[in-house]
Amino acid sequence: MQAKELEFFKEQLLNAKEHILQNLILAQKELDQLQAQENNDDMDFASMRSDAMIEQLSSDQQSAELKEIEHALERIRNGSYNICEMCGEKIGIARLKAKPYANYCMTCRPLFEKSH
Ligand SMILES: [Zn+2]
DSSP, X not given: OOHHHHHHHHHHHHHHHHHHHHHHHHHHHHHHHHHHTTTOSOHHHHHHHHHHHHHHHTHHHHHHHHHHHHHHHHHHHTTOXXXXXXXXXXXXXXXXXXXXXXXXXXTHHHHHHHTO
């Protein structure tokens, strides 16, 4: 992979990481605010806010994504970024464009999913 392409994907990953971190920080802020307003009379407002927050805090998924992004950035650093972790073949650019933190090529991805 050319340095220029690698740079492109690195940027994609850093942007995605930044986006998730912002979401997590926002969710944490909302949680703090909610706790601060615990004794507030306006319960409807509070429960409405908490629904939105829970949705945002399905951050388990975001945390998992964050880990995958970190892993991909690590792979960029050690030069194995576009190499499939299962078969060692190159992962296609098109696949990486669709999912910049893909660990497996098109062939291995379904196999990986089946075994889990
Ligand atoms: Zn593969």
